[in-house]
Amino acid sequence: MADATGDTHAEDTTRRDFIFIAVGSAAAIGAAVTVWPFVDQMNPAADTRALSTTEVDLSAIPPGQQIKVMWQGKPVFVRHRTPEEIASAVRDDYAQLKDPQFDADRLKQEDGQAGKAEWLILQANCTHLGCIPTFAEGVYHGWFCPCHGSVYDTSGRIRSGPAPKNLPPAPYVFMNDTSIRIG
Template identity: 45%
Template sequence: MASTTGIADTTPDVTEGVEGEDGVRRRDFINIAAVSAAGVGGLAVLLPLVSQMAPSKDVLAESTTELDISSLDVGQSIKAVFRKQPIFVRRLTPAEIEAANAVNTSSLRDPQTLEERTKPGHESVLVVMGVCTHLGCVPLGAQEGENKGEFGGYFCPCHGSHYDTAARIRKGPAPSNLVVPDYEFTSDTTLVIG
């Protein structure tokens, strides 16, 4: 600490604010380098601090659900759980399929056909998340006796969104159709969701 002001050889006097002839003193360089290194290190520390709040490995491990639909009769629905959220599987009646196909898709808020929302060869099986796209309530209609809404599909009681037989939004505040999750048929009666 004896000579706190003595530094680089190119600068004769280095009292505060005096610049060397080339405009950058060695001290400035060291200062910028040190602060930059600390800054990069500080930003690197943010990564784990932010990332730790993302889903942990055990949560991600729950991300597929296998479902047996062999006992699902025409016109019936079942509720299952996928990623801690309800999922609705419905075997549509011919009348419901007809009602869904009769709609002019261009008139819909979220235009999609029933065909696009089901798997080829299994057009009568409609698999959707039981999570209203408005603010996340569970719509009614999957269980017998529940209000199916004005379009015979699902009805969300929280804020009054009506979904049709293809679970498309038809009336109310929800912005889009009930989400069709990724799934596949591993046999005629077994679904793997996720």
């Protein structure tokens, strides 16, 4: 008789354990199914993801010219610099600057690779109050913010005026020789 009771008790324990595991698994799956829509709604919308990158055709920009493109709702300057502008920027690497930075450091791509010296891709908001500077004005032949008088050189570095920092480079990568992807 003792043997029969022991076997029944061991069998009940095994069934009970199985039932607990099955109910716990069903509850976990039910909780995950319930929570997932709340987690998923925190992802960016499709229109926001579409604005996360911008591709630019560089073949349409002649040397000495620039275009302004929009990336994530912000303006970005894509400048095709002339050899004179590049030489001026490199020459001013050791000038008295508010926010010292070498021209070569401002050309780094998103992946950390060195950029091409003739292409300068900058976020186009003045670091003082967010105005959009104009090009080819000012003493340093770079950008000039007409709102408060900040003057930037041909590398987008602040040279005079109230702006505290250089125009920040936009994150970009060369797709091929004639196009870049910003963002």
